[in-house]
Amino acid sequence: MTITETRATGAALLDRLELTKRLVSLLRNEEAVVGGIGNSSFDLFGAGHRPQNFYMLGSMGLAVPIGLGIALAQPERQVVVLEGDGSLLMNLGALSTVAMVSPSNLTIVVWDNGVYKMTGAQPTATQYGSDLVAAARAAGVEHSLWARHEEHFEDLVLRALRRPAPALIGVRVTPAASDSHPDFDTVRLKYRFMAGIGVAGADR
Amino acid sequence: MAGTAKWEDDLAPLLNPEPPAPARQGGSSLGIDGVAPAEWAGLIVGALRRHEVGLVSYVPDGALAPLIERFQADVAVTCFTSTREDEAIAIAAGAALGGLRSVAMMQSSGFGNVSNALASLTTPYQIPMVLIVTERGILGEFNPVQTPITRVIRPTLDALGIPHATVERLDEVQFLADRIASQAYRTNQVGVLILSPKLTGGKTEPGSASARSTRTAA
Numbered sequence: 001m002t003i004t005e006t007r008a009t010g011a012a013l014l015d016r017l018e019l020t021k022r023l024v025s026l027l028r029n030e031e032a033v034v035g036g037i038g039n040s041s042f043d044l045f046g047a048g049h050r051p052q053n054f055y056m057l058g059s060m061g062l063a064v065p066i067g068l069g070i071a072l073a074q075p076e077r078q079v080v081v082l083e084g085d086g087s088l089l090m091n092l093g094a095l096s097t098v099a100m101v102s103p104s105n106l107t108i109v110v111w112d113n114g115v116y117k118m119t120g121a122q123p124t125a126t127q128y129g130s131d132l133v134a135a136a137r138a139a140g141v142e143h144s145l146w147a148r149h150e151e152h153f154e155d156l157v158l159r160a161l162r163r164p165a166p167a168l169i170g171v172r173v174t175p176a177a178s179d180s181h182p183d184f185d186t187v188r189l190k191y192r193f194m195a196g197i198g199v200a201g202a203d204r
Numbered sequence: 205m206a207g208t209a210k211w212e213d214d215l216a217p218l219l220n221p222e223p224p225a226p227a228r229q230g231g232s233s234l235g236i237d238g239v240a241p242a243e244w245a246g247l248i249v250g251a252l253r254r255h256e257v258g259l260v261s262y263v264p265d266g267a268l269a270p271l272i273e274r275f276q277a278d279v280a281v282t283c284f285t286s287t288r289e290d291e292a293i294a295i296a297a298g299a300a301l302g303g304l305r306s307v308a309m310m311q312s313s314g315f316g317n318v319s320n321a322l323a324s325l326t327t328p329y330q331i332p333m334v335l336i337v338t339e340r341g342i343l344g345e346f347n348p349v350q351t352p353i354t355r356v357i358r359p360t361l362d363a364l365g366i367p368h369a370t371v372e373r374l375d376e377v378q379f380l381a382d383r384i385a386s387q388a389y390r391t392n393q394v395g396v397l398i399l400s401p402k403l404t405g406g407k408t409e410p411g412s413a414s415a416r417s418t419r420t421a422a
Contacts, residue, residue, distance in 0.1 A: 034298075054301065058324030062294035065286070066325075069298020069306065072259060072282055093287025097295075101284055186328040190301065199303035 012149075016040075016111045016173040019153055020047040020082065023109065026157055029078060032070050032197050036063030036083040038118045040111055042178035044082055051196025055182045055189055061090030064108055068098055071106040074197060078105045078161050085112040085132055086124045092135055095168070099140025104164035107157070108136070113175045121175055133170040143167035244377045244403050245270030249278070251381035252334060255389055257307050258282065259299045261292040265311035266413030267338035267404040272309075289314035290321035296333040297325055305389055309336040312354040312398075322364055322394060330392040334385050336399065339370075343401045344408040361396055368396035371403050 020043045027033070027050075034054045035041030040063070041055040054070075056063050067081035088095075088110055098106060110132050115121040126132060136144035143160065147153035147169055160167035182189065194202035248271060260275045260283040262268060275283040286292035289310040296306035310318070315337055325331065340347075341354030361368045367387060369380040381397060388395030400406075407413075 032302075056325070058328070059290075059294065059321060062290065062297075062321060062325060065291045065294035066298035066301070069259070069261075069295040069300070069304075070302040071298075072295075073299040073302025073304035091288065091291060094291050097284075097287055097291065187330050190329045190331065194301055194303070197302065199301075202303075 013113075013172050013174045014147070014150065014153070016113070016171075016176065017043045017046055017178065019111075019147075019150065019171060019173070020044055022150060022154055023080070023082075023157055024048060024050065026154060026161075027080075030197070031078040031080055031161070032067075032074070032193075034063050034067045034070065034079065034081045036081065036087050038084055038087070039178040040082040040084050040087070042181040045182040046178055046180035049182070051192060053196070054193040057182075057184060057186065057189075060087045061094075063087060064091065064094040064098065067106055067108070068094070068101065068103065070197070071103040072101070075103070075105060077197060078107065079103075080157075080161075081106070081108045083108060083110050084117075085110060085114065085126045086116045088132055089125055089130070092139070095136050095139035095141055098166050099142075103166055106166045107160040108141075108166070108168040109157075110168065110170045111173045112170055113173045115175045117175055117177065133168065136168040136170075141166050141168050144170070146170045146172070242270040244371070244374055244399075245274055247374075247377040248336070248381045248397070249274040251378055252307060252385055253278065253280070254382070255385040256305050257334070257385070258304045259296065259306040260284075260309065261286045261295040261306070262309035262336075263287075263289050263292060263311070263314050265309075265314075265338045265340075266407055267340075267399065267401075268309050268311070268336070269413060270404075271336065289317040293318055293321040293333070293335070294325065297321075297329075297331045300331050300333055305332070307334045307336060309338075311338050312340050312357060313350060315357050315360070316353045319360060322360075322366065326394045327364055327366075331394075332388045332392045333394055334388050335394060335396040337396060338399045338404060338406075339401060340407060343406060345406075346408060346410060357398065366394045366396060368398055370398040370400055372400040373403065377403070 024047045030052050032052045035044035037060045063081050063083045067079050071079040112126050114127040133144045133146050156169045275281045292308040296308045299306040341351040369384050371380050384395040
């Protein structure tokens with residue numbers, strides 16, 4: 001049996017770095033942003049470092065639960081998770097946990113490029129019909145939508161930040177690589193983030 | 205008459221039901237100075253609350269039930285299930301980054317799902333938390349699939365440089381819980397409490413743990 005790619009055609013694939021920049025430009029309240037493994041983090045850094053960015057460099061599948069934990073620890077602060085499709089597929093159960101806990105301050109953005117880019121662009125299951133937005137909705141994250149174009153993405157982000165419920169925004173993006181990356185000093189990354197989100201004693 | 209006596213005998217259990225067995229997992233007798241089986245759980249929760257733990261995420265085990273009940277009853281603690289043990293660790297890690305001390309709980313078999321969360325997240329980023337792992341695969345285990353993974357726990361933690369203490373007796377619960385938590389939160393490490401069946405009773409028969417509360421009067 002031949003597996004054929006069934007990735008949705010129609011809307012042009014969007015640019016992850018461009019949309020990361022647009023998202024960052026919409027943040028006005030020191031929102032925490034968690035960059036997932038690989039290019040999600042790299043483009044977050046490439047969009048301009050913010051003290052409230054956490055770059056997760058090695059724990060595939062765990063960006064969403066990390067974001068959930070931050071959201072629960074700081075209920076007054078909006079938290080945005082930037083995750084890739086391959087990484088999210090590794091831990092779809094986390095979407096159910098998010099829906100169950102239903103924090104009011106968590107937004108998940110999935111950059112769906114259809115490949116495991118960092119390891120040679122092997123296709124992920126989303127190239128064969130797996131729909132991560134539908135998966136999120138089925139998991140109970142009611143506010144889950146595909147962004148159709150740049151302005152729609154911005155609109156969804158603004159709505160998600162204001163809505164007291166978890167949301168997931170899916171974006172089909174090109175399989176472009178990232179040109180930048182944060183330094184890999186994980187302890188420093190931790191303290192800069194914790195200081196950026198106001199945790200006492202973290203400003204070393 | 206013989207027939208009537210037999211009918212009444214058959215009816216007797218319905219008229220005078222046995223009181224339900226205490227809902228202690230596994231049915232082993234701890235016999236530790238006659239202490240109520242769940243007192244160890246109160247001591248652990250008390251120690252962790254003194255260290256300001258405010259979030260607990262877990263994949264349940266029957267032996268964890270007394271801890272789960274107490275954490276869920278504590279209004280100062282957010283306590284909920286996770287779909288996977290590494291997810292529980294990541295939730296606890298995120299909470300720690302946000303300034304909230306946290307705990308992740310799991311059964312020994314669940315420890316098999318956490319290597320990368322410990323190796324690539326909590327260790328390099330130096331994120332503190334307490335892990336509570338209830339131990340199966342020893343002292344009366346009936347299911348051979350539970351035995352190998354338990355053997356992996358301590359060597360894995362040792363390889364990663366993560367301190368751990370195995371809690372076996374009621375008289376050491378408070379000290380070990382307090383010191384493991386203290387070291388974890390003060391040195392930005394994970395600290396692990398491994399709860400032996402000697403403490404919890406463990407699980408010696410297949411089937412579900414009772415859902416009845418194991419909490420006893422203070």
